């Protein structure tokens with residue numbers, strides 16, 4: 001497990017050379033909320049780069065600002081300090097180049113069938129006509145294994161199936177970055193594992209760029225090729241880890257457990273001691 005404490009490591013590629021420039025750059029970003037009578041600083045000076053086809057995970061305890069960072073990349077919150085660049089251009093608001101999949105099962109309009117749920121945003125974005133949008137929707141519905149349910153309504157689907165629809169809907173937009181905010185956290189353990197597996201299989205096929213939020217160390221190791229560890233109140237970069245060596249099959253191995261324990265220590269035990277620490 002390769003670890004850096006400054007949060008600025010590049011992904012490891014097969015030839016050992018990181019591609020450049022990054023697709024997404026988060027540069028010294030501090031984010032705040034205006035709460036009644038006070039300002040809540042959610043993140044402090046967070047920096048990281050995401051390259052094309054990265055599966056970049058934001059990992060940290062509850063309240064460390066993971067969701068807020070994702071919202072900022074989505075363009076829903078403007079940085080108080082710092083900037084966010086996508087393809088070298090500052091992010092100033094939401095756009096079809098960044099699509100979010102949330103944890104909640106009610107993110108799909110219940111009056112639309114699976115087919116219409118997936119096709120609608122593509123059509124609404126104006127990039128494809130009705131026929132093209134329908135074809136695109138069929139393609140991604142098939143990719144998530146839901147073709148037999150294309151005419152079903154969300155309330156007739158299981159939680160895992162709803163999340164598959166949400167993923168198909170997001171991928172059908174063919175965004176520059178797919179943003180996922182704890183997408184599997186509300187699922188039972190077995191379904192969650194299956195969804196992780198399916199997401200990785202989809203990634204193998206489509207090679208989308210993923211920014212994925214979780215508070216599960218195991219999920220971060222399995223899903224991500226790079227992990228940003230955030231410390232809370234406000235969220236700061238604790239470390240960045242290259243985790244490309246772990247996958248679905250590494251789950252129970254002693255090496256995987258050791259990596260998970262190491263991250264746990266970094267997040268919870270060494271947090272105070274390691275602030276400003278040197279590289280390991």
Ligand SMILES: Nc1ncnc2c1ncn2[C@@H]1O[C@H](COP(=O)(O)OP(=O)(O)OP(=O)(O)O)[C@@H](O)[C@H]1O
Nearest residue numbers: 033035040042061062063064065066067068069215
């Ligand atoms: N709308 C809001 N108004 C004020 N403070 C907020 C708001 N949303 C989040 N916060 C605060 O910002 C900080 C970061 O919250 P955020 O939801 O981004 O954390 P998180 O790491 O995603 O946590 P969790 O895993 O519990 O979702 C927290 O202290 C939280 O209380």
